[in-house]
Amino acid sequence: MQVTETLSEGLKRELSITVPAADLAGRLDKRLAELKDTVRINGFRPGKVPTAHLKRLVGPQEMAKIVDTVIGESIRVALETRDERPALNPDIDLAEGVAAEKVVAGEADLVFTASYELLPTFEIQDWTGVELERPVVEVGEDEVDARVAQIAESNRPFVDKTEGAAATGDRVKIDFVGSIDGVPFENGSAEDADLVLGSSTFIPGFEDQLIGVSVGDEVTVTVTFPADYGAAHLAGKEAAFAVKVKAISAPGELVVDDEWATKLGLESLARLREVVKEQIGSQYAAATRTKIKRALLDKLDEQYRFDLPSKLVDGEFDNIWNQAQQEMTGAGKTFADEGTTEEAARADYRKIAERRVRLGLVLSEIGEKREVKITDEEVSRALIERARQFPGQEKQVFDYYRSNDMALATLRAPIFEEKVVDLILAEAKVTDKPVTKDELLADPDEA
Known part of the structure; x- marks a missing residue:
């Protein structure tokens, strides 16, 4: 040769x-x-x-x-x-x-x-001196009170209302068929749908027009879908709903105590509050993790500059661009609606693609140098979680990933990345910074 x-x-x-x-x-x-x-x-x-x-x-x-x-x-x-x-x-x-x-x-x-x-070669920079602030929120009792109240309200008993018209707070059971210009539209109808008036569950204006109806009434509710409605073919359009009222129930008495908590499968109200507090804490912990990981990646992005394989960048850009276009098409928006142009958007997404590739190479190199390993058990857990996203098709999902090394790699990659991030955070200078709930959950890109 x-x-x-x-x-x-x-x-x-x-x-x-x-x-x-x-x-x-x-x-x-x-x-x-x-x-x-x-x-x-x-x-x-x-x-x-x-x-x-x-x-x-x-x-x-x-x-x-x-x-x-x-x-x-x-x-x-x-x-x-x-x-x-x-x-x-x-x-x-x-x-x-x-x-x-x-x-x-x-x-x-x-x-x-x-x-x-070639994969680029570069020197791994020392990260032990990197200073990061970890935003943390203490779960307050008032938040627990509010969440318990929400749970209670969603489980409030209702009793049949034999007399009188529907009022705010009542629950109505209805059949409805929605149409635009006389033509029924997809997913615009239902039977035996329960709706609590005043819950703001349906399109704005829908519930208001049912206040005062009685069992057996057949009414037409006319509303306009919001301009930013998720389904682009409905956004901003006026629709008429033929509604038949089948039953009306009034809210029953709600007592939040140990007996009520046992009906939810917990031994006491105190235990319910503990569970709720843990759930809120887990949500905050996930947001904290996202914020500090973002801050760490920003620091790493500042530390490294090297040539990138153009095909890796092209592939990442194509993924980002296709996703962005699908989201815009689904929302019925254009680049002008977003205050930009296609050329400018392409340039911005190109920078994002370059950042992702660069950081991916850096984390990969760090993980390799420090011999970060992924266990079969970790991959199995990830595969199980993936299969759960497709109820009824679990076997097909398992078979697909187990017979496709490239697909299996997509499960291993995020596990590897998180372990490398954990490694760096454990050795960097991280200090906790108390923040408010709004500060923690704020989108850093909104500004």
């Missing part, structure tokens, strides 16, 4: 690799010798098929397989010899003037080029 470097520009490399036809022919002869003792061909006893005849029958197919194998092996050996790590699998092109048919026929050397980009 002969390897010649034909391009060395930044991270880009191109190798011309030649494998002599004699080497390919030798491999084919060895393969045919193996097949001769096992292949069954009409008119010949096992092991007695003439090699020349066998070569005419299966030679081209076997040589094609050999060529694929040799290309992969040649690239691997070349990269190991050069001590290089490609960012992605090399692109392969047969040399011009070399007919693939002749190579397969054993009449020409295998000559091809392998084009790839």
